[in-house]
Amino acid sequence: MLTDLVAALDIGGTKIAAALVDDRGRVHTRAQRPTPAHEDGDTVMRAVTEVVAQLTVSPLWSSVRAVGIGSAGPVDAVAGTVSPVNVPGWRRYPLVERVASATGGLPVELIGDGVAITAAEHWQGAARGHDNALCMVVSTGVGGGLVLGGRLHPGPTGNAGHIGHISVDLDGDPCPCGARGCVERIASGPNIARRALEGGWRPGADGDASAEAVAVAARAGDPVALASYRRAAQALAAGIAATATLVEIDIAVIGGGVANAGEVLFAPLRRSLRDYAALSFVQRLTVTPAQMGADAGLVGAAAAALSRGAGAAAAGV
Template sequence: MGHDEAMPQLPALAVDIGGTKIAAGMVEPGGRMAAVARVPTPQGPQIDAETLWRTVAAFLERFAAGGPAFAGVGVGCGGPMSWPAGRVSPLNIPAWRDFPLRERLQELFPTVPVRLHNDAICMAAGEHWRGAGRGSDNVLGIVVSTGVGGGLILGGHLVDGASGNAGHIGHVVVDPHGPPCGCGGQGCLEAIARGPAVAEWAREHGWRTRGHEDVTARELADDAARGHPTARDALDRAGNALGVAIASATHLCDLEVVSVGGGLSQAGPLLFDPLEETFRRHVGMRFARRVRVVPAALGQEAGLLGAGALVLAGDRYWNGD
């Protein structure tokens, strides 16, 4: 921590590669985002691995050329991936399967370090570095979106686990007899609380969507806010599942702060109230009752800030090579 913050430093080039868009930002050592740019992620059956890579490379070269010198490149990308090697197979980017993203970026920017991690882990690092978890040493950052991901900071340092996969709160079991999960397991948090599962449950119970799939979770939250009982029940169910998983994580890891972000968290109290109620029912131990469950503070820039932190605060957030 000391040396990172004592020296005058260059900014980091931060990159966030998702299924719908690619974002780049210049993150200053203090955490300010000096510049941001975004392009849509090329999609469709005709997009192969190299086509997508050329888009990413051209976008980043252009962005970097217009900015100051930078200390390194920090990247968040959807998983799964091999870590720290950075060969990525993002669920929502079918063009890349075992694609050597970190290696390619290192070839593109040969004079500075390139560090890559799961996008949910970058968001958690961002929330710890400059968001809702700032100042606490034991933090779980959760992202509830198309999937449910997360990252774990213990003792002030990002935890990677055996293969860089620590923080996978989405696959904590919240109901052993619950629905099958895309991971092959059963009753995982993600199987119940990911946006599409929440919307699907509501539809099965009589709620009608009026838009296309991408916006259903937001529509659901809107309907719930207007008092639609099935929409409320669906958010209750997701909140309950989050409460159970957070109680388990709190007991196992002795956390101080749990931040919850991602699209579904925009539902606000409609999600957080049942979450809190269920969480309180399941945390009995005194140490666990002290934990604070709060909305993520950084919004959509959390991922970029966390990617920047892999470079700018590597002593806390980077254990790779």
């Protein structure tokens, strides 16, 4: 019989995923909806309640003890609210209260999506065995989280390590967060595609203008596509090096859809990192792809929920 089951939610600008996860990180039941990111807040919440409802009809639901949420941020774990940059309908939205109501009053743990991915990669993935790590998701947005001294470091509100909103171009484009030249404004998938289009790249016959399509063009040698990925890699390298200099991480793990570009992203990233990580104590910093794949946010959110009780030791958080 399964014990220490938790419900996990992974909420981003593209999709809302949910699953039942056990204390070994195994996923047993799944549900998913597209995120209606440009609709009002209650419409977005309805998509969340729909995926939760799919979990509650599982015969395993009676074993669920808590809920973990990894959400696009910023989040406020103290207040239980979220204000995702890429979901404008949610500003100080009381997500914890609404999810608790939808799950019959189960305890809810909220962390940022980057922190959730960090928890997963440190528990079972590429950062396992590393005491000081930065893990990132580079997708519709750019998020991140930190492991310091062998433990997940979400910070007081659950946002520590949110590298996407470090400014790496002081006179750069305005970012929706209100700052300028943020890593996310340069390195996220939509901005890679936007920059390529502005530079003259054109989609193929299928009309696909995504970052994935730009990566395909870059592999084929398209100079504009390659330049857009080089610029993204440079921004990521600057942010990673700044983080390493500040807290002495020894590994940076990168996941998310943009990381699926492979060496189109990682080769220029490693070259740029040599330029930015110049001090002696960060020169051994390594960059590696994430290992947890599409389940990283769910497994990390589950780890956060497990950490509330008996599952903490198992989850290693």
